Every structure is written in C-alpha cells, then in structure tokens.
Amino acid sequence: MKLTRIFLTALLLLSGLYLHAAISNKVTEKVRVAGSAEACKAGIESAAYMRNTAEATWDAATGTALISYDSRKTTLDVILRKIALAGYDNARYLAPDDAYAKLTDCRYPRLVKPAPVASPAIPNAPAVDPLTPVFDAYFALKNALIAADAKAAAAQAATLSKAVKAVNMNELSHASHEVWMKISKDVAFDAEHISETQDVGHQRDHFASLSDDLYTLAKTRKPTQPVYYQHCPMANQGKGANWLSLESAIRNPYYGSQMLTCGKTTETIQ
Amino acid sequence: MNFVKTSIFFGICCFFFASDGLAQKIVRYDLHVRDTVVHFTGKNRRAIAVNGQIPMPTLTFTEGDTAEIYVHNELREETSLHWHGLFLPNRYDGVPNLTQMPIKAGTTHLYRFPIIQNGTHWYHSHTGLQEQIGMYGSMVLNKKQEPEIPTVPVILSEWTDLRPGTVHRMLHNASDWFAIRKGATQSYWEAIRQGYTGTKLRNEWKRMNAMDVSDIYYDRLLINGKNESQLSHFKPGEKVRLRISNGGASTYFWLKYAGGKMTVVASDGNDVEPVEVDRLIIAVSETYDVIVTIPPVTDGQSPVSYEFLATSEDRTRSASLFLGEGIRQLASPLPRLNYFEGMKMMNGMMKMNGDLDAMGMNMSLNQMDMNAVMYPEITGSQRSPGKESGAHDGHAGHTPASITTLNYAMLKATENTSLPQDAPVKEFRFVLTGNMNRYVWSMDNKVVSERDKFLIRKGEKVRLILYNNSMMRHPMHLHGHDFRVLNGKGKHAPLKNVLDIMPMETDTLEFAATESGDWFFHCHILYHMMSGMGGVFSYENSPPNPEIPRPKLARRRLFADDRQFHLMAENDFATNGNDGQAMVQNTRWSIGTEWRLGYNDGHGYETETHIGRYLGKMQWLMPFIGFDWRYRRMGMDVEEKNLFGQRNTKDNRSLLSVGVNYVLPMLFTAQAEVFTNGNVRFQLERQDIPVSPRMRMNLMVNTDREYMAGLRYILSRNTGVSVHYDSDMGLGFGLMVNY
Structure with missing residues (x-):
C-alpha cells in the first residue's frame, strides 16, 4: 500500500511538473475583483486556481484580476462564482455575507451597499424585575454550554453568582419571594461550581439541577418574552434533563454539536 | 428547450368553449408524449419529452373549469399521467393497472374532470420509471380571484446519465458506486483518519453499511429543466410568488434565497398562515408556495439579482434560479455532510435487532432533524483529525445564529379544516419498514403485492398513524384526498397530500372518506414505490371502474412491479482462474450461482448454486437448497479431510444440499450446509469490507479447510482490478467485471 502511494504521489508530482503552466486552449480576461490590500491576493488567487485549467493574478492597485483558463474545460463564469463564494465580490457575482464575514484580514468595501433597512425597535426601558439579571446570566451560560465552550461557561456562571448575590429580596413579588427563599442557595452553589471548573461534563451536571431550580422560579414571573421549558430524555446519562430557553427551536446545552437538536419543548411560560 | 432534438412541435392547443347554461369553461390540452435525446451533461441520452419539452408544459386551470386532457402516446411503450394532488373521479387518477389500463403505444387517452380546488400541483407519469427521464410538469389551479402578485411555476428535478432501469438494478444489488461518486463511502481508512474508528466498528457490529441521506448520485439538478437560469424581468423591491x-424522482431539496427570508404561504396546494423561514426542505413530490422579495436598491445604484438555490439533501449538487437583473448575489452554499457524525447518531439509535429506538423522544412532524448532527452550518466546522470527543477546540464559539428551518408544526391552515365530529372513525396503523442492504421498502414488512387493500367506507373519518422504523425518510403520498396533519394547531390543522416522515417519527393524519374507488397510498421516492412501498385504500361497494375491464389481470400487472427480479453478475478474470457469481433476486427470493473455474484440471472447476428465501424484516436469515458440482484432478488416491474428519474427493462431485445463511454482527455471513453425501460444511464470509473509498476486501474460511482473501480496487461502475489468494487456486491477479 505504502509503496504504491509513494509511487503514485511521485508520478503525480512528476506529471504535474511536466504539465505545469500548460493551460491549453488558453483564454485570458481582465475582470474586476474587489479586495482591499495585498492580504486579499492569496485568497482570490487560490479561489480561482484549478490545476491545469485556471489561474488568476490579482492586482491590488487596480482591483482587477487577470484570469487565464482552458476554454474547453471551464468558463469565466464558473471561476468568478468560485471567487465570490470565497468571499470576494466581482464583476458578475456578489459574495454571500457569511463568506465575506470570514475574511478577517481582507475587509474590503463591498461592491453593492445594502439598501437601508428599517432601524430596529428601540430596546425597552431597563427592566424593573430584579430577577432579570439572573435569567440573563443563565441564558448566556446556556448558550456557552450549547457551544461546549467551558471557558465562556465558567465566566457566565461567575456573572450568575454575582447576579444571585445582588438580588434584593424585598423587591420580589410574593410568589417569587417564596421560591427564591428555597432555591437561592442551591442556585448559588451550582453557579459557583460551574465557574470553578473547565470540565464541560461537570458544568453540565450542575446545569441540570440549576435549570430545574430556575424553572420553578420562572413559573412565578410574567416574562417579557415567552420562555420555553425544554427536555431531552437522553441527557444526564439517560435520566433526562431540562433547560430554559428564549427560542422555541431546540438547541441542546447538554450535548453541544453531538446531539444539538435532541429535545422538545414541554412547556411555554408566557 | 434547445436540447430537444425532436423538431416537431405540436404545441398546446387550447380551445375555450363557453358552454351552455352553466357558464362552465372547458380547457383542453393536447399532450404528445415522445422519445427524445437530451444532453444535460454533454453526453447524449434518451429522455421523454411532452410537446417537445422537459419538464412537461405547465397546465393552468381556474377553479370551476373542466379539464380535457388528451394524451397522445407516441412512444414505443406504455405510459400514463397522474394528476398529483387533484380531487377527481377515480377513473381519471392515472395509476396504470389500478385506476385505468396503461395508455398503449400509439393510442390517445382522454382525461376529463372538473377542477374543484385551487393551488399549486403537478403531474407526472405513473408508469415504470418514466418520471425520472422527463415526465413531470407543473399544474397550476388558480382561484377565481387570485391575489395580484407575479407568480412563477418552479419545478425541481434531477438528471442522471444512467438509465433509470440501471439505477434501479444497482440499488437492488447494493452497488456502492453512488457512494463512491458522492464521496460517501465511509471506509475504514477515512474513519481512522478522521478519528471515528470506534464509530465505524460499532456501525458494522450493528450490521449497518455506510449511511446516507439519499440513495442516488445525480449528474445534474434542474429548476424548470435548467441547472441555472435567470428571470430578469423582476425589479428591485418587487415581491414574487414561487x-x-x-418533481424529482428521489431527491429532497433544501431551498434558500439570497435576498433574505422566504415566506411560506401554501403547501400541497392548500393555503397556510404566512410563516417566515431562512430555509426549508421540500420532500419528493411536495409543493410549497413561497413569497420572496427582491431587495430594493439605494437610489442611483444598479439593480442586483438574487439567487434562489436548490441543493440536494446530500449536498453534492445544486441548481440556481436568479431573480431580477444585474450583478448576481449568491446564496451561501450548504457545506458537505459530516457522515461519521450521522453514523455515530445512528449507532445510538439502532438496536441489535435492527429496530430503531427513539429513547423516549416523541419525534414527529420534522421538528427534530436528527441529521442536524451532520450539518456543519449548525454544529460548527468538521472536527480536526484524531479527536474522538467533541471537546472544546476553539471552533465551538462559532455556533451560528439560529437558522429558522420550516417544519410541519409551523404550518397552520387559514381556514377551519376540522372534519365532522359524528363520523365513524376507521383507524389504521402503519409501520414504515425497510432494509437498505437489500433495498426492500415496505409497510409493516409487506410490499404492495403481499397485502390486501385497506377497506374504507364513504362517510368515514379515516385516521392514519404512521411510524417510521426504517433508516430513511419517506414522503408518503395519498391519491385523490387531502389529509389533515394533526400538528397541534387544532381546528386549523394544515391540509396536505404528501407527508415526509423521518426515521423514528410518529405522525397522525386524518381524512374524510368522500370518494369511491381505489386510491394509491405510497412512498413517492420512485425507486421505493417500485420496490413495493405502499398500499391501496379501497372504498367498499364501489361501482366497477369502466377503465378496468379485467380487474384480475390489472391486479397481476400492478403486483408485477415489486415482484420483479433483478440480475447481478460479476467475474474476476484472474491469472489463476475465473472467480465469479450471478444472482437474480427479488423482495424475498434469491437464486444465485458462484463459480471458480481454473485454467487446468489441477486447479479444478466448481460451481455452487443456491435458491433461498429471505426471512424476517431485516432479512438476515436465508434458508436455501443448493446444488454443488466440482471437478478437480488431485492425483491418485488423494483425499481431503474436513475439520470433522469427513472425507472428500474433489474430483467429479455433484451433490444436492440444504443450508442456511445468517448475517452476523460485523456483516459476516455464516453459512451451514449439509450435502447429500452426509458431509457438512460451515463457512464464514465477508464481502466488500470498505478499506478505502475504492478498495474492498473479501475474506472467507470454511470447515473444508478452504480459505480465501482478496482485495479489489474499483476502477469504474463495471470494472475493477483484484488480487486474491485462494487455498485451491493460489495467488492470482485479475480484472474484475461486474454487471
């Protein structure tokens, strides 16, 4: 096996050398390709490159690329589409926004500016509910666990710890107050443990009991937007676990990418 | 359609009659069905065109019209046309050998029915595999008062240069050529390199082959018959209803739009409350009405056109329709699937007996897409090599902003769709079953020819509870009726006639039995339907169908589809002999011969023939009767002894046998066989272990002290090169040819 591979690789390399610069039926065209600086050059040229079929030389000064290609094997359109999909606007195609967003070191001005969109609604006045910071921190923690980002989870749990300490019980409604008396110690305990470890598995164990406590608390308030109580029967070694979310779509904090969509909404608090 | 070589156009003849009294309009279409040659990929291939075009012409009617459609069959074979999603008299439903006899070559057939509904529908051939090669088209039924918005019929389809009959045969013969073309072999080499060795081993332990979301590799995807096209008459700021x-034979399409969200306003021809989504998957044979907006441009700027992108579910190919004029804004393509993550997920869901285990999750209505574990755009980028755990690796921070994907729970009918409360309820429960290895697809492990019709009565409320216990998703389609999808919207449950049901999902549907006659209910993946995945709802005491003069003959012909045998054959022309086999198989039966033919008497010649019947849902067990013949000159008085001390001269032996095959974990086939001379033989064999994307390994050992090991490198669909060592014939190198 190994010998054959080496042999084949050698053969490919040799033939590559032999055929290099041999684009037959060559057509060369000059096309506008957007980019801001030398940093964009490599990206554009590698997006256009196809062995023995197409190559490009991009010039930062003029913002144009000299594209040579084998007119029997491909078309300029195909090459420009590839360049756009790599994030670079050009004469025929505009790059998808997410492809452009990935070009961290080549932030060129887009060829077409998006039309002005209606400005987003002004956020509501600061919440008076003293539990809002607790839930905000909880949701941020949940999102960190969805991403399986232990560092971020620890940081958010620390924020949660602080928020728990800062709650002024006298400002709570009667129902919230009663629940808060029961759970605040456990919430603080779980939050602290999550903040002290970098082990996602351990964090998720605490997150399960934390979620159950905050669910009983959430039931006592009238949220400004619906809160979804969600359940995945496979989490927690098959015992099942719950969490709260602001989105109805399932994004599971117990598995991250492994089983992201496991679960369903069991209750909507609104 | 410049690719159509047939030059004669008959055109669509529409005659409008203002008929007396009723003010009813008769709308007539003449459809001329002809062979044609197309070259979607540059190679000339046979296809079928109607009035010279692929897809077939869009048929437009208005609610209240009467349709008169004359089908002129100018092919050299039978045909038929089914009006998908339409409410019509049973005799015009267009299912050959069920609601009518096939339209014979050279004859004309009239479909005549009143249009009593509105919405987006389509039509296609229901004969054989004709739908795959061009016989699909849009059918638009307008309301008497349509909202004023530009409307474009969009029909999606796919093209393969292989003849559909060949595709069907390859699927039944478990060819993995499509997986090779897709880069979805999921071989051990790839598993080791990407750190999924354990996953792959567990997968084979559970007797699963490579997993995929679709069966067939297509050469081109088409929107309205073109891979790429542009509708440049739309202006910035304009809204368009698609x-x-x-109309694809087996492809689900992901739909995305580069100009923002899409608003879904109807499904299967029935209006729903508008719902905004980022993307949706359209199951085979479904229809959706979607409103998109061409974004406005700032003053003084030139207009931009926006891509409407249809990507196959396996993400190997896509087709584009650009809306508007000007520079083209692309939609971002869907990244390739991470198959090993899907395999891992399947491992978790698969029980050793081949049943699926949803672990207590009540899955339904496409709400939880288990395949999402394979979508890099949802899970973040593919794992770096060598990591078995999904631990934090620096990429995880890029969990994308939530993407809204349509599911059936989001559909809400605009009107009250509830059925009469007092109607008697007839309930059916169907388990969708299947076997990918042998490409058997069924309901309750019975194919169409193996089961009775489902009897219903006019006036009943029929409730269907479907559970998918197979590993593929299935778009189940009911002819002639819309059913309510019970999705938690109460009185506003949406009406559909196709429901996609994913593995492990349970869905409940109900419909009012208001017709008469026989109505097909089947999986709309063409090759699943032809394998027998379906059944017939039959109204009791229906008057005889005038289109079916000989019901018994029709029934036999209908059943012939899934009783069909498929041939496979291969031979290895090796330096030490010929090694090969030929097999014909259908849903339950297998008749196969293996041979080893040396080039001289010392090598010997031998054949083994087995006729067996597959038992059980997973078809792991196959009892058989066999016939062995062998001749080998081994020198005077040389005898071989097997492991049990039984003697065996190999020269000139012909014996009958009975035996049994059983597929073990790791996909080894264990075989026990007793011959008429009293000898017994046990054998273990594993074929086609995927070593690398194109390398396969075969292993065999038995109690006659015979063994064999071989490697094969697949060169093309029909050829390979091999090296193998055989205890009888020694080392050989060969050229493998398979059909």
Whole structure:
C-alpha cells in the first residue's frame, strides 16, 4: 500500500511538473475583483486556481484580476462564482455575507451597499424585575454550554453568582419571594461550581439541577418574552434533563454539536 | 428547450368553449408524449419529452373549469399521467393497472374532470420509471380571484446519465458506486483518519453499511429543466410568488434565497398562515408556495439579482434560479455532510435487532432533524483529525445564529379544516419498514403485492398513524384526498397530500372518506414505490371502474412491479482462474450461482448454486437448497479431510444440499450446509469490507479447510482490478467485471 502511494504521489508530482503552466486552449480576461490590500491576493488567487485549467493574478492597485483558463474545460463564469463564494465580490457575482464575514484580514468595501433597512425597535426601558439579571446570566451560560465552550461557561456562571448575590429580596413579588427563599442557595452553589471548573461534563451536571431550580422560579414571573421549558430524555446519562430557553427551536446545552437538536419543548411560560 | 432534438412541435392547443347554461369553461390540452435525446451533461441520452419539452408544459386551470386532457402516446411503450394532488373521479387518477389500463403505444387517452380546488400541483407519469427521464410538469389551479402578485411555476428535478432501469438494478444489488461518486463511502481508512474508528466498528457490529441521506448520485439538478437560469424581468423591491413542486424522482431539496427570508404561504396546494423561514426542505413530490422579495436598491445604484438555490439533501449538487437583473448575489452554499457524525447518531439509535429506538423522544412532524448532527452550518466546522470527543477546540464559539428551518408544526391552515365530529372513525396503523442492504421498502414488512387493500367506507373519518422504523425518510403520498396533519394547531390543522416522515417519527393524519374507488397510498421516492412501498385504500361497494375491464389481470400487472427480479453478475478474470457469481433476486427470493473455474484440471472447476428465501424484516436469515458440482484432478488416491474428519474427493462431485445463511454482527455471513453425501460444511464470509473509498476486501474460511482473501480496487461502475489468494487456486491477479 505504502509503496504504491509513494509511487503514485511521485508520478503525480512528476506529471504535474511536466504539465505545469500548460493551460491549453488558453483564454485570458481582465475582470474586476474587489479586495482591499495585498492580504486579499492569496485568497482570490487560490479561489480561482484549478490545476491545469485556471489561474488568476490579482492586482491590488487596480482591483482587477487577470484570469487565464482552458476554454474547453471551464468558463469565466464558473471561476468568478468560485471567487465570490470565497468571499470576494466581482464583476458578475456578489459574495454571500457569511463568506465575506470570514475574511478577517481582507475587509474590503463591498461592491453593492445594502439598501437601508428599517432601524430596529428601540430596546425597552431597563427592566424593573430584579430577577432579570439572573435569567440573563443563565441564558448566556446556556448558550456557552450549547457551544461546549467551558471557558465562556465558567465566566457566565461567575456573572450568575454575582447576579444571585445582588438580588434584593424585598423587591420580589410574593410568589417569587417564596421560591427564591428555597432555591437561592442551591442556585448559588451550582453557579459557583460551574465557574470553578473547565470540565464541560461537570458544568453540565450542575446545569441540570440549576435549570430545574430556575424553572420553578420562572413559573412565578410574567416574562417579557415567552420562555420555553425544554427536555431531552437522553441527557444526564439517560435520566433526562431540562433547560430554559428564549427560542422555541431546540438547541441542546447538554450535548453541544453531538446531539444539538435532541429535545422538545414541554412547556411555554408566557 | 434547445436540447430537444425532436423538431416537431405540436404545441398546446387550447380551445375555450363557453358552454351552455352553466357558464362552465372547458380547457383542453393536447399532450404528445415522445422519445427524445437530451444532453444535460454533454453526453447524449434518451429522455421523454411532452410537446417537445422537459419538464412537461405547465397546465393552468381556474377553479370551476373542466379539464380535457388528451394524451397522445407516441412512444414505443406504455405510459400514463397522474394528476398529483387533484380531487377527481377515480377513473381519471392515472395509476396504470389500478385506476385505468396503461395508455398503449400509439393510442390517445382522454382525461376529463372538473377542477374543484385551487393551488399549486403537478403531474407526472405513473408508469415504470418514466418520471425520472422527463415526465413531470407543473399544474397550476388558480382561484377565481387570485391575489395580484407575479407568480412563477418552479419545478425541481434531477438528471442522471444512467438509465433509470440501471439505477434501479444497482440499488437492488447494493452497488456502492453512488457512494463512491458522492464521496460517501465511509471506509475504514477515512474513519481512522478522521478519528471515528470506534464509530465505524460499532456501525458494522450493528450490521449497518455506510449511511446516507439519499440513495442516488445525480449528474445534474434542474429548476424548470435548467441547472441555472435567470428571470430578469423582476425589479428591485418587487415581491414574487414561487409555486414550487418537487418533481424529482428521489431527491429532497433544501431551498434558500439570497435576498433574505422566504415566506411560506401554501403547501400541497392548500393555503397556510404566512410563516417566515431562512430555509426549508421540500420532500419528493411536495409543493410549497413561497413569497420572496427582491431587495430594493439605494437610489442611483444598479439593480442586483438574487439567487434562489436548490441543493440536494446530500449536498453534492445544486441548481440556481436568479431573480431580477444585474450583478448576481449568491446564496451561501450548504457545506458537505459530516457522515461519521450521522453514523455515530445512528449507532445510538439502532438496536441489535435492527429496530430503531427513539429513547423516549416523541419525534414527529420534522421538528427534530436528527441529521442536524451532520450539518456543519449548525454544529460548527468538521472536527480536526484524531479527536474522538467533541471537546472544546476553539471552533465551538462559532455556533451560528439560529437558522429558522420550516417544519410541519409551523404550518397552520387559514381556514377551519376540522372534519365532522359524528363520523365513524376507521383507524389504521402503519409501520414504515425497510432494509437498505437489500433495498426492500415496505409497510409493516409487506410490499404492495403481499397485502390486501385497506377497506374504507364513504362517510368515514379515516385516521392514519404512521411510524417510521426504517433508516430513511419517506414522503408518503395519498391519491385523490387531502389529509389533515394533526400538528397541534387544532381546528386549523394544515391540509396536505404528501407527508415526509423521518426515521423514528410518529405522525397522525386524518381524512374524510368522500370518494369511491381505489386510491394509491405510497412512498413517492420512485425507486421505493417500485420496490413495493405502499398500499391501496379501497372504498367498499364501489361501482366497477369502466377503465378496468379485467380487474384480475390489472391486479397481476400492478403486483408485477415489486415482484420483479433483478440480475447481478460479476467475474474476476484472474491469472489463476475465473472467480465469479450471478444472482437474480427479488423482495424475498434469491437464486444465485458462484463459480471458480481454473485454467487446468489441477486447479479444478466448481460451481455452487443456491435458491433461498429471505426471512424476517431485516432479512438476515436465508434458508436455501443448493446444488454443488466440482471437478478437480488431485492425483491418485488423494483425499481431503474436513475439520470433522469427513472425507472428500474433489474430483467429479455433484451433490444436492440444504443450508442456511445468517448475517452476523460485523456483516459476516455464516453459512451451514449439509450435502447429500452426509458431509457438512460451515463457512464464514465477508464481502466488500470498505478499506478505502475504492478498495474492498473479501475474506472467507470454511470447515473444508478452504480459505480465501482478496482485495479489489474499483476502477469504474463495471470494472475493477483484484488480487486474491485462494487455498485451491493460489495467488492470482485479475480484472474484475461486474454487471
């Protein structure tokens, strides 16, 4: 096996050398390709490159690329589409926004500016509910666990710890107050443990009991937007676990990418 | 359609009659069905065109019209046309050998029915595999008062240069050529390199082959018959209603739009409350009406056109329709699937007996897409090599902003769709079953020819509870009726006639039995349907169908589809002999011969023939009767002894046998066989272990002290090169040819 591979690789390399610069039926065209600086050059040229079929030389000064290609094997359109999909606007195609967003070191001005969109609604006045910071921190923690980002989870749990300490019980409604008396110690305990470890598995164990406590608390308030109580029967070694979310779509904090969509909404608090 | 070589156009003849009294309009179409040659990929291939075009012409009617459609069959074979999603008299439903006899070559057939509904529908051939090669088209039924918005019929389809009959045969013969073309072999080499060795081993332990979301590799995807096209007459700021039908034979399409969200306003021809989504998957044979907006431009700027992108579910190919004029804004393509993550997920869901285990999750209505574990755009980028755990690796921070994907729970009918409370309820429960290895697809492990019709009565409320216990998703389609999808919207449950049901999902549907006659209910993946995945709802005491003069003959012909045998054959022309086999198989039966033919008497010649019947849902067990013949000159008085001390001269032996095959974990086939001379033989064999994307390994050992090991490198669909060592014939190198 190994010998054959080496042999084949050698053969490919040799033939590559032999055929290099041999684009037959060559057509060369000059096309506008957007980019801001030398940093964009490599990206554009590698997006256009196809062995023995197409190559490009991009010039930062003029913002144009000299594209040579084998007119029997491909078309300029195909090459420009590839360049756009790599994030670079050009004469025929505009790059998808997410492809452009990935070009961290080549932030060129887009060829077409998006039309002005209606400005987003002004956020509501600061919440008076003293539990809002607790839930905000909880949701941020949940999102960190969805991403399986232990560092971020620890940081958010620390924020949660602080928020728990800062709650002024006298400002709570009667129902919230009663629940808060029961759970605040456990919430603080779980939050602290999550903040002290970098082990996602351990964090998720605490997150399960934390979620159950905050669910009983959430039931006592009238949220400004619906809160979804969600359940995945496979989490927690098959015992099942719950969490709260602001989105109805399932994004599971117990598995991250492994089983992201496991679960369903069991209750909507609104 | 410049690719159509047939030059004669008959055109669509529409005659409008203002008929007396009723003010009813008769709308007539003449459809001329002809062979044609197309070259979607540059190679000339046979296809079928209607009035010279692929897809077939869009048929437009208005609610209240009467349709008169004359089908002129100018092919050298039978045909038929089914009006998908339409309410019509049973005799015009267009299912050959069920609601009518096939339209014979050279004859004309009239379909005549009143249009009593509105919405986006489509039509297609229901004969054989004709739908795959061009016989699909849009059918638009307008309301008497349509909202004023530009409307475009969009029909999606796919093209393969292989003849559909060949595709069907390859699927039944478990060819993995499509997986090779897709880069979806999921071989051990790839598993080791990507750190999924354990996953792959567990997968084979559970007797699963490579997993995929679709069966067939297609050469081109088409929107309205073109891979790429542009509708440049739309202006910035304009809204457009796309009437989308999936006319593909087996492809689900992801739909995305580069100009923002899409608003879904109807499904299967029935209006729903508008719902905004980022993307949706359209199942085979479904229709959706979607409104998109061409974004406005700032003053003084030139207009931009926006891509409407249809990507196959396996993400190997896509087709584009650009809306508007000017520079083209692309939609971002869907990244390739991470198959090993899907395999891992399947491992978790698969029980050793081949049943699926949803672990207590009540899955339904496409709400939880288990395949999402394979979508890099949802899970973040593919794992770096060598990591078995999904631990934090620096990429995880890029969990994308939530993407809204349509599911059936989001559909809400605009009107009250509830059925009469007092109607008697007839309930059916169907388990969708299947076996990918042998490409058997069924309901309750019975194919169409193996089961009775489902009897219903006019006036009943029929409730269907479907559970998918197979590993593929299935778009189940009911002819002639819309059913309510019970999705938690109460009185406003949406009406559909196709429901996609994913593995492990349970869905409940109900419909009012208001017709008469026989109505097909089947999986709309063409090759699943032809394998027998379906059944017939039959109204009791229906009057005889005038289109079916000989019901018994029709029934036999209908059943012939899934009783069909498929041939496979291969031979290895090796330096030490010929090694090969030929097999014909259908849903339950297998008749196969293996041979080893040396080039001289010392090598010997031998054949083994087995006739067996597959038992059980997973078909792991196959009892058989066999016939062995062998001749080998081994020198005077040389005898071989097997492991049990039984003697065996190999020269000139012909014996009958009975035996049994059983597929073990790791996909080894264990075989026990007793011959008429009293000898017994046990054998273990594993074929086609995927070593690398194109390398396969075969292993065999038995109690006659015979063994064999071989490697094969697949060169093309029909050829390979091999090296193998055989205890009888020694080392050999060969050229493998398979059909």
